Amino acid sequence: MADNIDTNKVNSFRKQKSKDEMKKQLISFALMIGFTIIAFGIVATDAIDKMFVVPLLLILAVVQVAFQFYYFMHMKDKGHELPSMMIYGGIFAALLTIAALSVIVWW
Amino acid sequence: MSHDHSLNPETMPQEPEKATLEGKNKFLGLWFFLGGETVLFASLFGTYLALRNSTAGGPATTDLFGLELVFVMTMLLLTSSLTSVYAMYQMKNNNFKKMQLWLGITALLGMAFLACELYEFYHYIHEYEFTFRSSAFGSAFYTLVGFHGGHVVFGLSWLIVLMVRNAKRGLNLYNAPKYYTFSLYWHFIDVVWVFIFTVVYLMGKVG
Amino acid sequence: MSIAAAQNKGFLAAVWDYLTTVDHKKIAKLYLFAGGFFFLLGGLEALFIRIQLISPENDFLTAGLYNEMITMHGTTMIFLAAMPLLLGLMNAIMPLQIGARDVAFPFLNSLGFWLFLFGGVLLNCSWFLGGAPDAGWTSYAPLSIQSPGHGVDFYIMGLQISGAGTLIGGINFLVTIVTMRAPGMTYMRMPLFSWTTFVTSVLILFAFPALTVGLFLLMFDRMFGAAFFDVTLGGNAVIWQHLFWIFGHPEVYILILPAFGIFSDIISTFSKKRLFGYTAMVFATILIAFLGFMVWAHHMFTVGLGPVANAIFAIATMAIAVPTGIKIFNWLGTMWGGSITINSAMLWTLAFIPSFTIGGMTGVMLASAVADYQYHDTYFVVAHFHYVIVGGVVFGILAGLHYWWPKIFGKILNETLGKLSFWLFFIGFHLTFFIQHFLGLMGMPRRYWVFLKDQGLDTGNLVSTIGAFLMGVGGLIFVINIIYTSVKGEKAPADPWDGRSLEWAIPSPPPFYNFKQTPLIRGLDPLWIEKTEGKGKITPAEPLGDIHMPDASILPFIMSFGFFIAGFGFIYQVDHKGWLAAIFVGMGTALICMLIRSLKDYHGFHIHKEELEREAD
The missing domain is CATH 1.20.5 (Single alpha-helices involved in coiled-coils or other helix-helix interfaces)
Known part of the structure; x- marks a missing residue:
């Protein structure tokens, strides 16, 4: 059986895998940009009461950083x-x- | 097999950055170092939070900070994080040229970020006479943001040395871990920036 | 470099060898000698302090010089003596215990040592350049901001440089333990000393950055006109205290945990028993490290943080007594029913248990925030921390030196001299510090250069000084023992103590590649297992083959020297801008070294199989 393994197949499997991985990275990048825009948006527009803004900003930052760690830095x-x-x-x-x-x- | 041979698709391990013991060591060493850096920046953030209202009659956060430039800087640095992800993607595909290209873009974005930061500092000093020495808040602000800027400078120097050194010889098991650890360091700089724009600028704007 | 060439060399070649070495065993020796030198220096400072306090209103030292003495005694003992001595033992033994041929980052290992040494030398240069730092080893702002002259500047730069070295060392040990354990050496089979090295390194990793930042803030304030601690510009002096103790409290566990590891190994070896409650010991070590991060404000009970904060930190502090108690009972349990050999190493260990327990108990007393208002800044505190640091760390280092001396230097320390120095030091230690509990309770404040007569403090201080001299004589005899042993001592066999862990399976001193063949580990106390159930020898995990070794390099030395020069530049640029040149030259040198390091490839070299075969077994 071992002789039948085709290196090309292995390589294309690997390539496919890292392509899928890259797709996830792009999605997380889009989300990070989204979070950033929301954060700047709520401060710029004064849309929300001051008491809620600070915790909301911190949550957005933490989620964004989690994406950075788990997807960009592969901690997952x-x-x-x-x-x-x-x-x-x-x-x-x-x-x-x-x-x-x-x-x-x-x- | 000598380390100096460029990798071709047949000899390429799936994770070239961790294929050798040296690579594994570098990988873990840098991660652990980042754990220590977390505390370093926490100490700076803590100091900043303790002193951010100690303006001694000088300009305060609400007077100083504008959102436009910080937004641009954030986008530059976030994008540079993505481009270094692309570079690592190309490393796994064993496409050295594309990897160098993406890293080159990363370096340019990092330099643009630094230029914005320098302009920002210049602006504060000349428009508001807000300096490192004008108040405890000034000291804390420039120290925190300056430490981050210093990390960017260090990261850029690291990247440029790495790219120039390896430009002609391509990817191998000796330099793959160096590239990979650089990308980790670069992401971490971005992580710190996320907290800087949140805690310093956005929360400062809210007041 | 062949094995034969490594041995036959002249003096200059030997110096060059040590300047460029990346071998963990040689770096360990450098750490031990440098740490030992600073230990003697700190001891001398201690004697000066005690001479000044021998009688009321003594004028042996001026008030200013006394301040410099106490500052330098504390700083030297913690940063330049205890830590490097422990790092030396870790470097020498931990790779052997886990079956590694070197550490993960040999270059950084050497860099860590030279940074420490140049930092220590920079700090001590202050004695000859207008006065040593005089704001206490804690350097509290605003005192440290107001202190005139350059003393505190030397403190800042010296600790900054040597602290960077320690951080590098910590990361190096962590990675070594994670990636370089021999086959079969699982985490739960590591000897306790390797475990405590691991946990200590974690503490170094998370504690030292806070010191780095604190020192930077102090540096910016003193040298560049920043306002972190300048109240007139809105600064806040409590920030320094927090940052210093966020580092400073884990620091005391950084010191004591390796000592715990040393005692654990010694007790099980000389009781001929497996360490009682091994798992609990590991767990207790981790728990101490974890809790150690949540107690720093007990140094700040009288700052005025409020009752809630004080209560939280008081309870957390008391909680640390639990894992520490687990350890004490496990050591007793190991000895219980064991076949105990009492020699110098074991004497230090046996003396440690009651001495440290006393220090631990006064620790719990001090942890009570309400009572602490009474104890704070008195000799009671001085007595407490000397009981834990001398009774714990110094005893641990001395025990470890006696235990591992044959492995590191190839000769067994003289037992008679060893026992003599133990008894003098041990009696002197209790004479010096036990009485200080009572001096403190009677209200004698620490850090004062005189006390008045007829306040009940005269006799106690005299006794304390006599004790200090006994400790001095004990220490001196230990030094004589080292010299005597290196001249006349008997050559040590590979396994002089009938040991249990892996380091005793290879020759003393070990060849520079440590293990000819990577060992296969079959359980806790691997050598003991092979002695009782196997062939008496460790089974190799691989056939004899080429061994890969790292390249030697002079760059760490030059790089550290660059930072040393830059340190002077930072200190003196306040007086004259011309000194900025020193900063550029120093930092430039260091940066060029880094550049060379990254541009040049370091592939190491191989010791060939044939060469290894030629070496006798």
Whole structure:
């Protein structure tokens, strides 16, 4: 059986796979651009009450960054367990740092 | 097999960036470094958040920031992220020329971004007399955005050295990990920018 | 380079060899010697402090010089002595324990060392250039902003450079452990020292960037007129405290966790038992690291963060006692019923358990935010952190040195001298610091250069100083032991302690390629398994073949030297703009080195199979 494997077939399979992958990347790029436009839009038009704007902006940023990490940087793929562990570790330390510096700096 | 041989479709592994131990090490090392960078930028963001209203009578966020230029800069950097994705796509297809082309576009977009940033700083300093020394907010703003800009400068130098060095010899297992780690670094710069335009500019505009 | 050529060389060639080496074992020796030198320097500073405090209103040191002493003692001991000594042990042993031939990034490993060394030298240059830093090792703003002269500038640049070196070292160890473990060496079969190296490196990765940013802010304020900590321009001094302790608290776990690893390996070796509760030990290590990030504000209870913040950080701090307790009981459990050998390494280990437990208990006392208002900035705190850092880290380093000396240097340290230095140091340590708990509770504040007489502080301080001298003598005997051993000591066999882990399966000192054939690991304590169930020798996982080794390089040394020059430029450009030239020259040198590194290909070289076969087994 092993002799029958056609290298061309393997290659075309691989090419197809990375093409599909590229399609996903393009979709995520479109979404990222969309999120950015929404974010700038709501600030530019003053459409939403100030109290909701800030959390909304942050959510849009986080979702966009998740696309960046999981699709552009392939964190969703196999072999990325340790990278994602370290990124989440960094995010954990980062959140604590930001929380402290924005909440408990004395005034 | 020597590392210096260019890859042809027959010898091409599916993930050339991780095919050697050195490649795997570089891949993980850069990812871990990005974990540390996350904390570095968090410290800068935290400092900025603590000081963003400490204007000492000088210009505040609502006076300074305009949306147009920042939007352009965002589009430039986001697009450069996509072009470096295309470059890695071409790397997997073992199309070295196209990869270099896409990376060239990435570099141009990065330079355009930097030019906008320099113009922005120049504008603040000359129109508003808003400098690094004028208030704690000024120090925090220029430090945070400047650190990001410094990362862009470093990334561009890295990319240019990489492209020039390998222009004539094509893709191989020795330089594939270098290209790949660069693209990771470049995406991370974009990630930081997403938070900068959100936290500094948009939230600053909201007030 | 052949194996024979590597051995037969003159003095200059040997110096060149060490300047360019990328071999983890040689870099380890460099770390150990540089760290040892700074340890003696820091010890000398400690003795000066204690001489000043030997009697009330002493005038041995001026107030200003005393401030410089305490600052440099703390900074030197933490950054330039304890950390490099531990990094040295990690470098020497961890790759051997996991069955690797080198680390993942040999070039960066060497760069990390030279950055540390040049940073340390830069910091200590301040002594000869108008005065050392004098704002305490914590360098709190606004004191550090107001401090005149260039002392604090040297602190900033020195720590910035050596901190970068440590961060590089951390990433290097992480990747090494992830990708370069031998076949069969799963994570849960790694010796505890390798595990703690891994977890410590994670802490380095996430803690040091906060210090980097803090130092940058301080640097911008002092050297470039920024206003981060300048209250008149809206700055906020609490930011420095947060950033410093977000780094600073994980830092103490960066120091203590490797020591825990050393003790775990020593106890199981000399009790002839598998480490009791291995899984729990690994889990406890990770838990300590995790909790270690959520407790930094317990250094800031009196800053005025409010009762809610104080309560949260108090509880988180107390929670750390739980995993630490798990560890203490597991060590006791390992020894229980074991066949215990007591030698110098084991003596340090046995002394560590009660000493560290005392430090841990005062730690829980300090964790109580309400009580801390009473303890804060008194000698009680000084006593506490010396109990954990000396009783934990220094004991750990000394135990580790006795244990691994044969593996690193090929000779066994003299037992008689070892025991003598232990007893003097151990007794001196408790004399020095136990009494300080009470001095602190009586209200003696830390960092004051004098105390008044007849306030009940006289005798205690005298006792403390006597103890410090005993520690000094103990330390000196350890140095004599090193010299004596290197001249007269017996040559060590491959496995002098009847060891359990992989490093004892190869010759002492190991050949520069470590393992002729990559070993096959069949379980926890692989060598012990082969001794009891196998042939007594590790089974190779591969046939004898060519070994790939990395190229040596002088670039790390030059690059670090460039940063060193640039450091002076940054410090003095405030006085005269001509010093900007030093920045350009220094940074230019470093950048050119980076450029050369990226333009040149480094493929390494191969040791051929025939050459390996010629070497006797």
